[in-house]
Amino acid sequence: MPPIQRLVLWNIDHTLVDVGRVTREAYADAFRRVTGRQLVTLAPTAGRSESEIIFETLAFNDVITDDDHLPKFIAALGDAFRARYRDVRAHGRVLPGAREALAASARLPGAVQSVLTGSIRPNAILKLTELRLDQYVDFEIGGYGSESYPKSALIGLARSRAAEKYVEKRFGLPIGEPVTVLIADSARDVQAAQIARVKVIAVATGTANEAALRSAGADLVLPTLADTQTVIRAIDHFTSPSAT
Structure with missing residues (x-):
């Protein structure tokens, strides 16, 4: 397995794809299974982890949580999505330029891609x-x-996993950690990248507009992923050795 020089991390929802309809239906189904009640209010989802969304959704719907709620809800949410796999293909969509950007980024020398979601x-x-x-x-x-x-913390976890799998080692230590860039659509993702000290390309395909993403401190803001050459030039620049 060859060593890598670049790690490209992609947010999924509203960066690469839009499966909002299926997500709302799956959350409603999982909430009903776990609480026996109908879901009234779904917590905001942009830039948040599933754990965070679940806790806030339970709170917004006046559910008193205990230690069992999170694992039960996560299991129920997985079941609800799995039951709707045909709906993901029927009602979900790949956002403009996402497929082309993924394919082109995969061809960059020394690049490995994964998700940060x-x-x-x-x-x-x-x-x-x-x-x-x-x-x-x-x-x-x-x-x-x-x-x-x-x-x-997820960014750090992904980098550690990439190093463990792909980076050449000597005396048990990784040699040349891959340079990392995150592509995402929310101000919270931008802030996470800043904390993790990685570059971030923000696309205004979610709930945040370009001005909000610039204000959050994104290294580059694009309206969409549709301009493949611009996206790839940015990934190449931010993951070059000089970017470290």
Whole structure:
């Protein structure tokens, strides 16, 4: 397995794909299974981990939580998505330029791609698999929303996994950590990248507009991923050895 020089991390929802309808239905189903009640209010989802969304959703709906609620809800949410896998393909969509950007980024010398997402792992894999984007990413080294509360910690986790799998070692220590860039759509993702000290390319395809993403401190802001050459030039620049 060749060593890598670049790690490209992609947020999923509203960066690569839009599966909002299926997500809302799955949350309503999981909430009903766990609480026996109808979901009234879903917490904001932009830039948040699944764990965070679940806790806030339970609070917004006046559910007194205990230690069992989170694992039960995560399991129910996975089941709800799995039951709707056909709906992901039927009602979900790949956002403009996402497929082309993933394919082109995969061809950069020394690059490996994965996901940095608030979604739990099985749902992240299902979304990209059903929309036929899975061939471009290594799910094994990604960071997922059921693993850690802050996304900045997920970035560190993904980098550690990439180093463990791909980076050449000598005397048990990694040689030449890969330079990392995150592509995402929310101000919270931008802040997570800053905390983790990695570059971030922000796209205004979620709830945040370009001005909000610039204000959050993104290294580059794009309206969409549609301009493949601009996206790839930015990834190449931010993951070059001089970017460290």
